[in-house]
Amino acid sequence: MRYFTNFLLAAMLTSAASAQFGYGPSEPGQVVSMDQGGNMNSQPQNYNQYGTANYNGYGGGPGVAPIAPQPTLGTTSGLGRGGSMLTYGLLEGFYRYTTFETEGLDGAHGVGISLSAELFRPFYVRGGFDWGTGNGSALGKGQSYDFNTISIGGGAYFAVSDKFHLFAEVGGMYTNLNATKSSLNFSDGAVYITPGLRFAATESLELDLSVTATSADEYDSRVVDLSGYYKLFSSMDVGLGTGFGNETRSFFAGVRFRW
Secondary structure (H helix, E strand, O other), X not given: OHXXXXXXXXXXHHHHHHHHHOOOOOOOOEEEEEOOOOOEEEEEOOOHHHHOOOOHHHOOOOOOOOOOOOOOOOOOOOOXXXXXXXOOOEEEEEEEEXXXXXXXXXXXXXXXXXXXXXXXXXXXXXXXXXXXXXXXXXXXXXXXXXXXXXXXXXXXXXXXXXXXXXXEEEEEEEEEEEEOOHHXXXXXXXXXXXXXXXXXXXXXXXXXXXXXXXXXOOOOOEEEEEEEEEEEEOOEEEEEEEEEEOOEEEEEEEEEEXX
16 A cells, blocks of 8 residues: 555656656657646657768768869969960070072071060060171182171061961161172161961971061062971970072071070
8 A cells, every 4th residue: 555655646746747847758759748738749859950960061972062173283274284386585596507699609607696575465576686707709719708687676476376376577677798809798778577477387396487578779678488496395496497588598507495
């Protein structure tokens, strides 16, 4: 009888605690509570809010946008494409051999230098100097002559494509031949205009063609130049070329630096 009385008292205390704090019997997966009117409400337990790991910060899991690829060298950064051969910042040094239509003058062996710089697209400036020396039967035994040309001008180019450029250049030039025989001496200042094209046949080979017309009286009034350059290093080329004028023929070989 005493045990029954204790059990009944414990049940009554449990019922009172349930009414006071809102807890009640529940089924697995449910939370049961009582409102102020003594009615019991049950709701399913959402275990996901406690057990779902968020891996989004680490780039994984469904519904997570893929991480955008970062630029790599040689793509959007532009640092790995390598220098184009069709630039207008150029420094060139060369050996030139020049022959003359004038009888009695042997060919002149000489050197030259040419420098061009791009001001702003598509304009550039260029200057050049050639010097050569030779001899011949018209000068007498042991006599020689000096031949030099100075030019300065500016031009503009039009990039038809990455591999094909058209250009036009205008400027002034001064040519002088100084020989021990005064009848062979001449000095001639002239204005020139040079249209031409540059073609990057491959990533390492450039082919050029130009025609120069001048107002010269004693020297070439027109010259057709053909040349080719091969990329030896990233900013250095070797070149060969020839020029056909109405008074001279020339051949050159040299090196060119680009920037």
